Amino acid sequence: MRRWRRAAGTEPGLREKQRAWHWARKVRDARRAAAPYTNALGRPVCGLCGRGRPVALVERLRVSHTAPGGFARVLLPYCGCC
Numbered sequence: 001m002r003r004w005r006r007a008a009g010t011e012p013g014l015r016e017k018q019r020a021w022h023w024a025r026k027v028r029d030a031r032r033a034a035a036p037y038t039n040a041l042g043r044p045v046c047g048l049c050g051r052g053r054p055v056a057l058v059e060r061l062r063v064s065h066t067a068p069g070g071f072a073r074v075l076l077p078y079c080g081c082c
């Protein structure tokens with residue numbers, strides 16, 4: 001499969017598509033890192049399901065190597081349905 005993808009002329013425009021997908025992923029990851037818990041339009045979404053509009057904040061524990069006890073408290077937006 002990799003050899004087939006690498007072969008020039010396998011599919012017209014495949015290299016351009018791969019390049020476009022690569023940059024789309026980079027933009028998506030950068031947007032998520034800059035504004036977590038937002039959708040593609042920049043509106044806030046649930047931190048658990050990623051779909052619903054958040055109505056509350058819930059507390060969760062995240063593994064942390066620097067926090068005492070090994071866990072750190074994190075507040076996530078929550079939609080109340082998931």
Ligand SMILES: [Zn+2]
Pocket residue numbers: 046047048049050051052078079080081082
């Ligand atoms: Zn949710």
